[in-house]
């Protein structure tokens with residue numbers, strides 16, 4: 001895929017939870033990208049150009065618009081602006097698509113997609129591709145969120161699992177409400193029974209969470225397993 005510069009305009013912002021928003025950007029030219037890609041986004045903040053990387057959470061079928069799924073870093077420079085100011089109509093520059101952890105490298109019939117927090121956005125884009133195009137025998141998705149109200153795109157993944165026999169989805173939370181039916185723990189607490197032989201494993205989210213999960217995966221025996229790790233640092 002060619003790396004190019006685009007002009008973009010923020011056209012829709014959707015609240016996904018108290019700390020996550022989906023930002024839809026209209027691009028000046030159509031884009032081709034493989035799911036799993038990210039873009040560098042350049043924001044003009046009081047005359048200073050600031051760059052941040054965001055994984056694309058929309059389907060690779062959409063060429064004129066892309067979405068990013070953004071989590072608030074309360075003390076950060078860029079993300080609080082999305083909570084404090086109306087960003088609709090805001091112009092941004094973008095460069096991409098970038099990244100190595102993309103669907104074209106995933107060649108097994110068994111795929112595991114593990115998403116921590118807002119990493120579920122890019123997993124949504126990858127799941128969209130594998131459920132619609134490159135049919136795989138097993139697509140197992142596990143999302144890990146802090147709490148039940150921080151589970152993102154729940155309906156999308158439920159519908160995906162209901163309409164595709166080869167897709168299974170599990171949401172786990174690290175802090176659960178009393179009497180909640182959602183399993184409590186980290187993703188790595190729910191992988192003991194998974195067979196990672198002959199599979200691709202994609203892990204996305206905060207770098208530390210990704211590394212802890214990968215340590216657990218590496219401690220389990222498996223052959224011919226490819227790891228794709230997208231740590232948000």
Ligand SMILES: Cc1cc2nc3c(=O)[nH]c(=O)nc-3n(C[C@H](O)[C@H](O)[C@H](O)COP(=O)(O)OP(=O)(O)OC[C@H]3O[C@@H](n4cnc5c(N)ncnc54)[C@H](O)[C@@H]3O)c2cc1C
Nearest residue numbers: 038052053054055069070071073075076077078079232233
């Ligand atoms: C490949 C890639 C893909 C990514 N995809 C996504 C995505 O899809 N969604 C998403 O939400 N994020 C993603 N990120 C992270 C994103 O690029 C930003 O880092 C994030 O949004 C925070 O930006 P910010 O400007 O709000 O915070 P920043 O200003 O970058 O600050 C981040 C944190 O660091 C702390 N900090 C800042 N400066 C200092 C300092 N000097 N000393 C100590 N602490 C400091 C802040 O308090 C804050 O908590 C991705 C990152 C990478 C590398």
